[in-house]
Amino acid sequence: MVIKSPQFHARLHRAGEAWQVFARNRLALVGLGLVLLLAVLALLAPWLAPFDPTQGELLSTRLLPPSGTHWMGTDDQGRDILSRLLWGSRITLFIVVLVAVLAAPIGLAVGTAAGFFGGWVDQLLMRLTDIFLAFPRLILALALAAALGPGIENAVLAIAITSWPPYARIARAETLSIRQADYIAAIRLAGASNRRILFGHVMPLALPSLIVRVTLDMAGIILTAAGLGFLGLGAQPPSPEWGAMIAAGRAYVLDQWWVAAGPGVAIFVVSLAFNLLGDGLRDALDPKGSD
Amino acid sequence: MIGLKVEGLQVRFGDFTAVHELGFEVAPGESFGLVGESGSGKSTVLRAICGLAPHSRGTFALTGEGELPAPGSKAFRRRVQMVFQDPYGSLHPRQTVDRMLAEPLAIHSIGDAERRITAMLDAVGLGSAFRFRYPHQLSGGQRQRVAIARALILEPELLLLDEPTSALDASVQAEVLNLLEALRRERGLSFLMVSHDLAVVTHLCERLMVMRQGRAVETLAAPALARGEVAADYTRELMKASAGFVRA
Amino acid sequence: MLEVQNLRVSYPSRDGGLIEAVRGVSFSLGRERLAIVGESGSGKSQTGRAILGLSAPGAIVTADALRFNGTELLRCSSAERRRLRGRSIAMVLQDPKYSLNPVMRIGEQIAETLCAHRSVSRTEAQRRVLQALADVAIADPERVAKLYPHEVSGGMGQRVMMAMMLIAEPELLIADEPTSALDVTVQLQVLAILDELVRRRGMGLIFISHDLRLVSSFCDRILVMYAGRVVEEIEATKLHEAKHPYTRGLLDCLPRLGAPRHPLPTLQREEAWK
Numbered sequence: 038m039v040i041k042s043p044q045f046h047a048r049l050h051r052a053g054e055a056w057q058v059f060a061r062n063r064l065a066l067v068g069l070g071l072v073l074l075l076a077v078l079a080l081l082a083p084w085l086a087p088f089d090p091t092q093g094e095l096l097s098t099r100l101l102p103p104s105g106t107h108w109m110g111t112d113d114q115g116r117d118i119l120s121r122l123l124w125g126s127r128i129t130l131f132i133v134v135l136v137a138v139l140a141a142p143i144g145l146a147v148g149t150a151a152g153f154f155g156g157w158v159d160q161l162l163m164r165l166t167d168i169f170l171a172f173p174r175l176i177l178a179l180a181l182a183a184a185l186g187p188g189i190e191n192a193v194l195a196i197a198i199t200s201w202p203p204y205a206r207i208a209r210a211e212t213l214s215i216r217q218a219d220y221i222a223a224i225r226l227a228g229a230s231n232r233r234i235l236f237g238h239v240m241p242l243a244l245p246s247l248i249v250r251v252t253l254d255m256a257g258i259i260l261t262a263a264g265l266g267f268l269g270l271g272a273q274p275p276s277p278e279w280g281a282m283i284a285a286g287r288a289y290v291l292d293q294w295w296v297a298a299g300p301g302v303a304i305f306v307v308s309l310a311f312n313l314l315g316d317g318l319r320d321a322l323d324p325k326g327s328d
Numbered sequence: 329m330i331g332l333k334v335e336g337l338q339v340r341f342g343d344f345t346a347v348h349e350l351g352f353e354v355a356p357g358e359s360f361g362l363v364g365e366s367g368s369g370k371s372t373v374l375r376a377i378c379g380l381a382p383h384s385r386g387t388f389a390l391t392g393e394g395e396l397p398a399p400g401s402k403a404f405r406r407r408v409q410m411v412f413q414d415p416y417g418s419l420h421p422r423q424t425v426d427r428m429l430a431e432p433l434a435i436h437s438i439g440d441a442e443r444r445i446t447a448m449l450d451a452v453g454l455g456s457a458f459r460f461r462y463p464h465q466l467s468g469g470q471r472q473r474v475a476i477a478r479a480l481i482l483e484p485e486l487l488l489l490d491e492p493t494s495a496l497d498a499s500v501q502a503e504v505l506n507l508l509e510a511l512r513r514e515r516g517l518s519f520l521m522v523s524h525d526l527a528v529v530t531h532l533c534e535r536l537m538v539m540r541q542g543r544a545v546e547t548l549a550a551p552a553l554a555r556g557e558v559a560a561d562y563t564r565e566l567m568k569a570s571a572g573f574v575r576a
Numbered sequence: 577m578l579e580v581q582n583l584r585v586s587y588p589s590r591d592g593g594l595i596e597a598v599r600g601v602s603f604s605l606g607r608e609r610l611a612i613v614g615e616s617g618s619g620k621s622q623t624g625r626a627i628l629g630l631s632a633p634g635a636i637v638t639a640d641a642l643r644f645n646g647t648e649l650l651r652c653s654s655a656e657r658r659r660l661r662g663r664s665i666a667m668v669l670q671d672p673k674y675s676l677n678p679v680m681r682i683g684e685q686i687a688e689t690l691c692a693h694r695s696v697s698r699t700e701a702q703r704r705v706l707q708a709l710a711d712v713a714i715a716d717p718e719r720v721a722k723l724y725p726h727e728v729s730g731g732m733g734q735r736v737m738m739a740m741m742l743i744a745e746p747e748l749l750i751a752d753e754p755t756s757a758l759d760v761t762v763q764l765q766v767l768a769i770l771d772e773l774v775r776r777r778g779m780g781l782i783f784i785s786h787d788l789r790l791v792s793s794f795c796d797r798i799l800v801m802y803a804g805r806v807v808e809e810i811e812a813t814k815l816h817e818a819k820h821p822y823t824r825g826l827l828d829c830l831p832r833l834g835a836p837r838h839p840l841p842t843l844q845r846e847e848a849w850k
Contacts, residue, residue, distance in 0.1 A: 047424050047460035058590065219418035222380050223478065227432035228405040237431075241422050365759035366730075468616070497615035497786065499843035502829035506839040524760065531831035531840070554834040569760040570833060573767050573793045 065317020071310030088117035144204025152212025253315035256308035337386035361533035611791035614801035672733030683721030731762035
């Protein structure tokens, strides 16, 4: 593939302009920073974690409060909470990325197809979307867990299946207004096939709103995964999934508050980070394309 | 050079008939105008010709020498192109000028894209500096030039123009009108132009048809209109309105 | 009536700098018709909005003087400014689609404007609304008053807009491209109504437009703006004697019915004009 140098430069320049708008929002930068921090910590967990996340000294290190050796204390199995959090960030990232990678393309494809073709295609796809929208996430997760057995993969599947419908709606709404535009008429007049128009012209314009929505959804996805973990439907013990950690810490929340507080704060911070990032992206991406 | 013959064209949107039984002919190499106010159906006629609006009755076909493609076919697209009214809406906001010019060539598997693109940008008065710009970096006049370049990149012979200058400032309009005239002369193009502005239409077109609420009012030569030799009252009304306000 | 000296309007730009939309505009207006003509980006609309205090948020508006009937507008509180708007100074915008409230009936909207500025009884308000609609040559005021904005044509919508703006009997009307979105034949009708209203009430009028020829027959004086500054001030009747090359260029570059010129003369923009 040949990268036409001036074309590449033009794209870079435009990306630079978008970055400038984004970077002016301090909170968005904070959000981005935290998300990047999550990624780095997840990546380097094996080297950063001071202790073993799954094995603990039941006798000597059980339920120790935060101290110099155990920055966040230890849990009821004697495991260092900080190490568990670090390893658990991998699971959080895994969930978040997988759901985005699964749900967003499905939503985009369904939504743009429905909006672009209209007629019975639209009707069919939107009714399909409605059906999936009707599924409550937790019930579906329970059903999947009952059918396929509990586990992190099934939890991700359940969340992904119930996440794509709103993305399809957004993509469809965007496509409906894009479809009327003269620039679509122009490329149609040049003899472009429907496929070319859909993938090359419509989808790139529907993408920004979708990206913003997905980012803002991340917080909800993390909380849902935590909820599933809390119910025992997500990652199974001794896996250090943050939601399961809170569940385990429930019994000790009054006297050994740190067992639940650690993962709780982690979930809060990451959710907030994605929210700030999503807001910043929306401000940077949306008002740009249209004059 | 090719022309266009339209007979008995009717365009309906549900219950509403936008164009009633319209017929006219554009001779090969001629510049023909459709004039009317909003609701006259003039833009709808253009859209029906390129297949962007459905026509329920009537025929239209290209005229002239040689093998002529049927409307709607891919070959038709190479011979007939359109310039749209709104320079702010006719360019894809996330594509560079280069991409917009290269894509039609790619669709029709026309080689030598590099040379054609640079030649076309020169022909419309934009230098190569504009090649990798995005629409939001261009002024209204520059965008309209890009739209013209895009329409001409496939080397069509009939150009449909939907109010190409009505969204532009007066000074920019003059430049674009001059450009269109020059390009027509150089390339032997036929024009079918739609406008609400009598002065613009008489400037650029040789013959014109006045439309009102989907129907033809009269067809006349531009010089005749300029001299005031009009048959219909509505045309006279339009001319009076174009002359401007007269203070009581 | 209106005294403007060295009006400046700036906006913060994307990369932290300042975009000057209006750069030192000065003029005075009595009970006459003044046209402000320019192309897009000339600052003509911004000038009109600044007078009313309707510039977009983030705008920095300064002037040595911006006086209406002796009151210094820039030193007024926002409440005072609001009171002036509608009662003493009114503005008619280009597209009635965007200026009329789509979910309120026409009669209600006009009555709302009246009641905001003068205290009148309900019946009196009703009567005045119907009178206002009749003043703008609407044949069936009672029927139109019950309609919603989307149910009337562009020309009628613009007349409704004028009725709404003029019901509180302001002294000054600022019309920003009031007929640009209308068909040619409808334009003349609306202008005729505006002409009559302004004359009968002895109002001052600022007519903002891009159409130099139109304002030359409608207005008394013309200000030509380019890049935020006034480049020429001339009496409408003496337009053909315009001295500034930009004004001459604008006049020349339009195609004329019956006087064909191929190619059309185009404007050669000079840096010096800025």
